[in-house]
Amino acid sequence: MRKFSLALALSGMVMGGNTAFAQHTERCGNDIFLKAALSSNPSLEVAYKQYLVDSKAKADAFEREMSNSAQKATGTVIIPVMFHVILTQEEIDKIGGIAGINKRVISQLDVINTDYNARNADTATIPTPFKPLLGNMNVNFQLAHRKPDGTVTSGVEVRVAPLLFSGYSSYPSGSDSAKKTSKGGLDPYDNTKYLNIWVVNINSDNGNVLGIGYSPDFAAALGAPDNAGVLLDFSAFGKRTPGVPGFSEFYESGADKGRTLTHELGHFFTLWHIWGNTAVGSGNCTDDDDIGDTPKQKDATTSCQTFPYTDACTAGNGIMFMNYMDYVGDACYRLFTKGQVTRMASTISNGGTAYGLTQHPELTMYPTAVSSIEEKANLNIFPNPTTGVFDISFGNARSLKEVRVLNMTGQMVSKVNGAQANGNTVRIDLNNNAKGIYIVQCQFEEGTVVRKITLQ
Template sequence: MKKLFITAVTALVLFSCQNDQTTSSSEPDAVVARRGCATQEVFEEQLKADPMLAIRMNEIETFTNNRILTNRLVNGKIEIPVIVNVLYKTAAENISDSQIQSQIDVLNADFNALNSDYNSVPALFSGVKANVGITFVLEKINRKSTTKTSWGTRDAMKKTKQGGLDPTSPTTKLNLWACTIGGGILGYAQFPGGSSATDGVVIDSKYFGLSGSGSYPYNLGRTATHEVGHWMNLRHIWGDTTCGSDLVSDTPTHNEANYGVPAYPHYSTCSGTPVEMTMNYMDYTDDRGMYMFSVGQKSRIAAIFTSGGPRAGFAQ
């Protein structure tokens, strides 16, 4: 079983591990060959800027583990209102309402085990595949024309004074930003515990939803599923280091990130872990290669919405 508790000191060490983020190009409009999620890198920069963040994250970790251990989880479903902020210079970046709705539909399918590939989960993992039971409702779309060709990962798109759009009521609404990120990055999220002024998820407009400009192999809306998983306190399944821990007990330890669509079974050399759960949403596989959360991940998610949790405002 993985060690689930971390101290304030080890939090800083654990969360400073580097991801393998190899992509095909750093050009803003390039289609990437391998998934690139900048959540961990952004988090490391936030740690440098705010030393107290490591302490807050450790407090959240302690709270999460206590809730999981005592089974004091959310009763019923959480319904999350979503604000989508579209920043565009080109017509392609100004994604349509239907494309935006298709992304909400994907989130609802993936977080409620309604995705068509859910039944493709191998028998080995069928006992831990989970219906997270969280729904998403599109509340508003904000659009803004800009002169920027790419936004990077320093949260400029989340700040009106820097040409972006400030988040709307981030303690009670999930803000998504659709824009060109650049650098081969598909998206990134902010973990619970960060500043409310930058809270939410950023998705490159080329990988937002199912239709329009969606680019294969990231054209099934799973970038948002992965990033919203981070927003709900899930880590990368390989723990951002070789044979690392994602702080979840029922996900196998992975050697490292997996790309493409690995043939099953995909074996690990990590101690006590013969087969990796490559189809988990928190790996780096192509959209068609990821289609499940685990029961342990569901419990970890549910804990943050309980009274006193970092996202309790969404459960009221």
């Protein structure tokens, strides 16, 4: 494994006003891990190759379905996210204590929501020929606020323990120690409902690796389905806020804008590196990411470049080094393409292996209202997501006073009086509203029950 940094003078249209930063060569452990896993157990090779074929076939089928469907646009879906932090007290102190962890979590969610919805301001500096390719996944990552048993969580759990990521050679025991309480880490929450992120110290004994992301399919193909999720190094966790105590220290150069997780989640949603699956330094023009709209690329781009930047595989406009699945670093990343987004969206569509993550928005709601009223109301909303009309059913219709539907800015878009209920069901029509997420407040005499619904 390489272990060195390069100080680079940065310039050009893609860089904006940045001056210089040290750059990691091996940002991500996926290729190294894959190589180690396959060499430790050659029988995995067959399962792994089948996974590559299957994930592409699923994405192609999804793309055909989308192009044939009258309703191409899908609404925003909510994915509950759980952060599991396993660090020593000394390491926790380095990133500002528990307060620092919480700040990093909030900023980290903001970054992935911005990047995955193409709201990042630096899309303005995507080179003109690549601009039409900018993809938007339309996904809303939110902290989980309910544990699998229904009790409250902040969305972050911390175990103070000297857990070092113990390397690739001991696969699978080394890689999954963070993901098992019995081995000093923290068990995932049900990974068919929650996206699990583990924040650990990968870096100290593993060169410059900042993260590793496994899709549910990839983890299953390698015989370890519980490993689905992302391992993130604590030095590349969240977005640096200069000058704020506890929030500006201890960031790796080139990894201080929270985009290590943007990259690793790309792997979670079955993307490979933009140059293919080969380890850094051994790429070729045959190996590819199997995405139609990303240019062929020979190898990782380990420093920011000036457009157009060509290589042995692609002349003309050259390679798309500013893609999140390359290695240029946080300051230079700009986009996922539409083709990449289609591949990712196929995993959270009906039938995809991460579909379950989109079906539990209630896990992001605080269970403060989960009390006798929640139980008495026995409230169900269906279908959710909806294309316009949906029904709310209650266990006890007599006590319903009113249903209000609010958009995400708090404006009321629909109101139904409890007297208008049909037995124990109220029908709501959102057909004249924009696609997105809405809050449904059901007011009973005893209190209010709140749900979210997605309008597609």
